Amino acid sequence: xxxxxxxxxxxxxxxxxxxxxxxxxxxxxxxxxxxxxxxxxxxxxxxxxxxxxxxxxxxxxxxxxxxxxxxxxxxxxxxxxxxxxxxxxxxxxxxxxxxxxxxxxxxxxxxxxxxxxxxxxxxxxxxxxxxxxxxxxxxxxxxxxxxxxxxxxxxxxxxxxxxxxxxxxxxxxxxxxxxxxxxxxxxxxxxxxxxxxxxxxxxxxxxxxxxxxxxxxxxxxxxxxxxxxxxxxxxxxxxxxxxxxxxxxxxxxxxxxxxxxxxxxxxxxxxxxxxxxxxxxxxxxxxxxxxxxxxxxxxxxxxx
Numbered sequence: 169x170x171x172x173x174x175x176x177x178x179x180x181x182x183x184x185x186x187x188x189x190x191x192x193x194x195x196x197x198x199x200x201x202x203x204x205x206x207x208x209x210x211x212x213x214x215x216x217x218x219x220x221x222x223x224x225x226x227x228x229x230x231x232x233x234x235x236x237x238x239x240x241x242x243x244x245x246x247x248x249x250x251x252x253x254x255x256x257x258x259x260x261x262x263x264x265x266x267x268x269x270x271x272x273x274x275x276x277x278x279x280x281x282x283x284x285x286x287x288x289x290x291x292x293x294x295x296x297x298x299x300x301x302x303x304x305x306x307x308x309x310x311x312x313x314x315x316x317x318x319x320x321x322x323x324x325x326x327x328x329x330x331x332x333x334x335x336x337x338x339x340x341x342x343x344x345x346x347x348x349x350x351x352x353x354x355x356x357x358x359x360x361x362x363x364x365x366x367x368x369x370x371x372x373x374x375x376x377x378x379x380x381x382x383x384x385x386x387x388x389x390x391x392x393x394x395x396x397x398x399x400x401x402x403x404x405x406x407x408x409x410x411x412x413x414x415x416x417x418x419x420x421x422x423x424x425x426x427x428x429x430x431x432x433x434x435x436x437x438x439x440x441x442x443x444x445x446x447x448x449x450x451x452x453x454x455x456x457x458x459x460x461x462x463x464x465x466x467x468x469x470x471x472x
């Protein structure tokens with residue numbers, strides 16, 4: 169028994185492991201209201217269990233300090249009704265993680281504000297002392313309804329991600345850059361479509377002229393221009409798809425939507441690289457054919 173009482177314990181407070189502490193030190197933390205039965209305690213910092221499993225840490229007739237009473241009341245209310253947010257629960261310190269980076273502490277109101285402004289998404293993790301482990305924000309009752317409130321505030325489920333509403337650089341740099349780029353990307357898509365239409369009309373006209381006047385070179389040139397027009401139209405469609413995926417990500421920022429945008433961007437780059445290779449090979453083949461046929465693209469020196 170004496171050996172067990174002398175055994176030191178680790179404590180997990182706000183997601184951080186502290187210790188090991190002697191039991192007298194932990195009983196002092198209990199008296200100060202800094203440690204309660206809902207906190208996690210471990211003898212080896214690997215396997216964790218509630219502090220309530222160590223009754224020797226809590227006197228039989230404790231004199232609760234105001235801080236301990238408030239912490240116990242908040243935990244009791246949270247267990248009885250997860251949607252309730254009394255003053256004690258609202259004052260809890262919350263932590264949140266975006267990607268592999270942890271942030272906090274923030275109040276519950278601040279955390280809900282981050283959810284409404286789309287700085288954190290339903291898939292991001294949140295934690296407070298009254299929770300056993302980290303959980304997704306969308307699955308945490310006191311935070312999850314903030315995402316629904318943001319959707320109702322915009323009337324059609326779309327969330328605003330304007331740069332002014334994003335205050336955390338770790339969570340909004342990508343969204344802000346994409347939001348600022350959407351207009352330019354749309355201009356590129358429109359330009360590609362216009363060029364494609366002009367080339368398609370020109371190439372079709374050249375083919376018809378070549379057929380009418382029996383000019384094989386004009387027909388071949390018109391055909392190549394028509395193919396180039398289709399390339400521009402396909403490129404415009406790929407850019408438009410990427411811009412559409414940006415919009416989906418900005419309406420609901422999460423990893424799958426960002427991954428979908430990056431995959432569409434990768435498809436665009438692969439398409440552009442293949443087109444450049446085909447154009448180079450085609451140009452080289454035309455040059456070789458013209459040289460072997462004795463066709464000169466430039467007039468000889470000294471005039472015609």
